[in-house]
Amino acid sequence: METNRWKMMAVTGFAALGGVMWSQVLAPRDAVGYPSGAAVSYGSNPVFSVGGYLDFFGATDTLSIGLSGHDAIVTDVVLTTGSDCNNIHGTSHVEFRDSTNTLAWFAVGLREDSVSGTSALIVSSESGIRVAEGESLTLQVTNQIYSFESCPATITAGVFYTLSGYYAEP
Numbered sequence: 001m002e003t004n005r006w007k008m009m010a011v012t013g014f015a016a017l018g019g020v021m022w023s024q025v026l027a028p029r030d031a032v033g034y035p036s037g038a039a040v041s042y043g044s045n046p047v048f049s050v051g052g053y054l055d056f057f058g059a060t061d062t063l064s065i066g067l068s069g070h071d072a073i074v075t076d077v078v079l080t081t082g083s084d085c086n087n088i089h090g091t092s093h094v095e096f097r098d099s100t101n102t103l104a105w106f107a108v109g110l111r112e113d114s115v116s117g118t119s120a121l122i123v124s125s126e127s128g129i130r131v132a133e134g135e136s137l138t139l140q141v142t143n144q145i146y147s148f149e150s151c152p153a154t155i156t157a158g159v160f161y162t163l164s165g166y167y168a169e170p
Contacts, residue, residue, distance in 0.1 A: 056157035085151035
């Protein structure tokens with residue numbers, strides 16, 4: 001029996017092509033996961049937003065954003081500084097903590113003069129800062145004033161904050 005070389009090459013080519021195709025189908029792939037945001041949250045309005053003001057000279061604010069049966073995930077943080085003095089320079093550190101742990105630290109500058117104005121820090125995080133079920137989130141400001149000139153006897157300076165996120169199952 002005589003073998004046709006063209007038939008053998010065609011069969012070999014189809015076998016190789018089939019092998020390549022199956023190796024692509026069966027090849028392991030990297031797992032990819034994305035925070036699903038509101039899809040893992042509860043209720044008809046699973047998002048929250050809260051804002052406030054912290055005095056630059058060592059203020060603390062406690063936010064009750066945790067709900068029973070749900071963790072609060074803070075995904076967006078906006079911190080800005082402001083003062084009623086037009087010539088003040090300093091740094092403010094803002095600590096985010098629950099009853100046992102520091103969850104995040106941020107630093108914002110305070111520089112108000114005729115040229116620069118105030119500073120802003122905007123953080124958007126897909127994974128977020130988790131506040132456990134039933135916990136409160138405490139924001140505490142510590143600072144260091146470098147200089148202030150021609151200011152009133154009592155200076156008003158502080159950090160304005162806005163936090164937003166969603167509720168998730170623990």
